[in-house]
Amino acid sequence: MHLNRRDFVSAAGSGAVVWLWPHRSKSAEDGRTRLILLGTKGGPSRTPTAIDRHLASQVILIKGVPHVIDCGLGVTDQLVRAGVPLRALRHIFITHQHSDHNLEYGNLFYTAWATGLTTAVDSWGPPPLAAITRAFFLQNAFDIDLRIPDEGRPDPRPLLRPHEISAAGVVMQTPDVKVTAALVPHPPVTPALAFRFDTADRSIVISGDTAYSEALIELAKGADVLVHETMFLPAIERLAQRIGNGARLLEHLKAAHTSTEEVGRVAAAAGVKLLVMSHLVPGDDPTITDEQWTAGARQNFTGRIVVGRDLMEI
Numbered sequence: 001m002h003l004n005r006r007d008f009v010s011a012a013g014s015g016a017v018v019w020l021w022p023h024r025s026k027s028a029e030d031g032r033t034r035l036i037l038l039g040t041k042g043g044p045s046r047t048p049t050a051i052d053r054h055l056a057s058q059v060i061l062i063k064g065v066p067h068v069i070d071c072g073l074g075v076t077d078q079l080v081r082a083g084v085p086l087r088a089l090r091h092i093f094i095t096h097q098h099s100d101h102n103l104e105y106g107n108l109f110y111t112a113w114a115t116g117l118t119t120a121v122d123s124w125g126p127p128p129l130a131a132i133t134r135a136f137f138l139q140n141a142f143d144i145d146l147r148i149p150d151e152g153r154p155d156p157r158p159l160l161r162p163h164e165i166s167a168a169g170v171v172m173q174t175p176d177v178k179v180t181a182a183l184v185p186h187p188p189v190t191p192a193l194a195f196r197f198d199t200a201d202r203s204i205v206i207s208g209d210t211a212y213s214e215a216l217i218e219l220a221k222g223a224d225v226l227v228h229e230t231m232f233l234p235a236i237e238r239l240a241q242r243i244g245n246g247a248r249l250l251e252h253l254k255a256a257h258t259s260t261e262e263v264g265r266v267a268a269a270a271g272v273k274l275l276v277m278s279h280l281v282p283g284d285d286p287t288i289t290d291e292q293w294t295a296g297a298r299q300n301f302t303g304r305i306v307v308g309r310d311l312m313e314i
Contacts, residue, residue, distance in 0.1 A: 031063050031064070032201050032202070033060065033061070033062050033197075033199040033200075033201055033202040033204070034060070034061040034313060035058065035059075035060050035061075035202075035204055035225060035227075035313065035314045036058065036059050036061070036082050036084075036311065036312070036313045036314075037058050037227070037276070037278055037308045037309065037310060037311065037312045037313075037314070038054065038057040038058055038059055038068075038074075038075055038078035038079065038082065038310065038311070039053065039054035039055045039056050039057040039058075039070075039072045039073075039074055039075060039078060039310060040053050040054070040056075040278045040279065040280055040283060040308040040309060040310055040312075041053035041054065041055055041056070041072075041279070041280060041283030041284060042056065042100070042209075042229060042231070042257070042279040042280055042281035042282075042283050043055075043100055043281060043282070043283070044072075044073075044098075044099045044100040044103070045284070046073070047284045052309075052310060053280070053283045053284065053309075053310055054072060054073065054074035054075070054077075054078055054310055055072025055073045055074055055075075055100045055101075055103070056070045056072040056100055056101050056209075056278070056279045057069065057070045057071055057072045057074075057075040057078065057101075057104075058070065058206065058227065058278070059079060059082065059084060060197055060204055061084070062176050062177050062197070062199050063176055064088070065088065065090050065091070065176070066079070066084050066088055066089055066090065066091070067090070067091045067093065067177070067179075067197065068089065068091065068092045068093065068108065069093045069095065069195060069206045070093070070094060070095055070101040070102075070206075070208070071092065071094065071101065071102055071103065071104040071105040071107075071108050072100045072101055072103060072104065073100070073103050073104055074104070075104045075108055076104060076107060076108045076111050076112075078310065078311065079108075081311060082311055086108075086111060086112035086115045086117065087112060087115055087116045087117045087118075089108070089109070089112045089117060089121050090119070090120075090121060090122070091121070091122050091123075091124070091172070092105065092108065092109070092121060092122075092123040092124070092125075093123075093124045093125060093179070093195055093206075094123065094124070094125030094126070094129060095125070095192060095193045095194065095195065095206065095208025095209065096125075096126060096186055096189045096191070096192035096193060096208055096209060097125070097126060097127075097128065097129075097132070097189065098186075098189055098209065101208070101209070102125075102132065105123070105132065105136070106132070106133070106136030106137075106139075106140075109121055109123075109156070109159075109160050110136075110140065110156065113153065113156040113159065114147075114153075117159070118154055118159075119159070120158075120159050120160075120161055121159060121160050121161070122161050122163060122172075123160060123161065123162045123163065124162075124163045124165060124171055124172060124179070125162075125163075125164070125165060125193070126164065126165055126166060126191045126192070126193060127164045127166060127191075128164075129162045129163075129164050130162045130164055132162075133160055133162045137156070137157050137160075144156060144157070165181055165191070165193060166191050167181075167183070167191075168180075168181055168182050168183050168215070169181065171195075176199060176200070177197055177198065177199050178197075178198045179195055179196070179197055179198075180195070180196045180198070180219065181193045181194065181195055181196075182194045182196075182213075182215045182216055182218065182219040183215055184207065184208060184209075184210035184211075184213045184215055184216050185210060185211045185213055185256075186208070186209045186210050186211065186256050187211075187255055187256050189209070189256075192208055192209060192210065193208055194206060194207050194208045194210065194213070194215075194216050194219055194220075195208070196219050196220065196223065202224045202225065203222070203223040203224045203225070204223065204224065204225045204227070205219060205220040205223045205225065205226045205227065205270075205272070206227050207226070207227060207228040207229050207258075207266075207279075208229070209229055209256065209257065209279065210229065210256075210257075210258060211255065211256055211257060211258055211262075212258055212262040212265065212266065213258075213266070216266060216270075217266055217269045217270045218270075220266070220267075220270035220272055221270050221271060222270070222271055222272070223270065223272045223273070224272070224273050224274065225272065225273070225274045225276060225314060226266070226267055226270065226272040226274070226275050226276065227276045227278050227308070228258065228263050228266060228267065228275060228276070228277065228278070229257060229258055229263075229278065229279035229281070230258065230259075230260055230263050230277040230278070230279065230280055230281070230293065230297075231253060231257040231258060231259050231260070231281040232259075232260055232280070232281070232282065232285075232288055232292065232293060232296075233254075233259050233260070233296075234292075235282050235285050235287075235288055236250060236253050236254075236281065236282065237250065238282070238285065239253075239281070239282040239285070253281065257281055259296060260277075260293060260294070260295070260296030260297050261296040261297065261299055261300065263275065263277065263296075263297050263301075264296060264297030264298060264299055264300035264301035265300045265301075267297065267300075267301040267303065267305075268300045268301040268302070268303075272303065273303060273304065274303065274304045274305075274306065274314070275297065275301060275303060275304065275305045275306070276305075276306045276308050276314060277293055277294070277297070277305065277306070277307050277308055278308035280293070280307075280308070290307040293307045294307060
């Protein structure tokens with residue numbers, strides 16, 4: 001595998017062990033829990049400078065079973081690029097119902113079905129997940145009703161099983177993983193969730209979109225990995241000017257997201273072993289260096305930090 005200099009500095013400088021696909025670590029072969037970042041950009045916009053960052057998503061492979069968390073635009077292709085078979089899809093988790101986290105929810109499942117998926121997929125997330133699922137199938141009913149007899153496929157509608165989550169607590173438990181949710185503040189979206197995955201060998205927390213959150217700190221206590229959304233305050237005014245909505249957009253960003261300094265406070269208070277910065281806002285500003293992303297967090301957190309990149313395995 002080739003690592004360019006920027007990738008190597010990001011990985012080695014943090015003290016973390018990271019890989020970029022298609023490198024296969026020993027964990028890929030020995031059944032260990034694997035985390036792959038699929039999309040590391042925050043927000044729904046797409047610009048030429050964001051070409052190497054897709055929208056929010058990641059996959060945790062537990063004994064080879066994919067657990068996809070968030071379905072931003074591009075998640076399906078990123079799973080394919082990461083070497084994860086779409087037919088192996090079993091679980092989808094949505095942290096909240098913002099388009100950069102759910103826009104490709106239905107399309108991920110549908111493409112897996114078109115690729116040969118015949119087994120059930122459980123989806124987990126806040127309301128109106130069930131209504132979103134029904135609406136997706138209504139939108140695609142013409143195509144579904146053609147393909148079932150024409151291509152000999154099973155009806156996909158019973159295969160995607162939504163489970164709505166409105167409260168904190170354990171939301172799923174199998175012999176291989178316990179998944180726990182916390183309610184986090186992301187105004188005006190409510191409920192918004194963070195998820196913790198506890199397996200035999202690792203504990204991984206995905207913050208979702210959130211402002212500074214005591215509930216998230218409690219959820220992440222002692223975790224091996226915390227993947228936390230991150231906002232670089234000095235650059236968000238440039239972002240607002242470029243996208244539009246000016247003062248109103250700035251107001252939302254400051255109220256609903258977590259600055260680099262606050263991310264460090266969360267990681268330190270939770271006592272996590274590794275902090276992974278992702279859902280970067282702005283994630284399409286090439287002038288922001290990895291050192292700038294991490295500098296604020298290092299004011300409060302002395303542990304290992306990685307600035308997330310698409311298709312990075314941690």
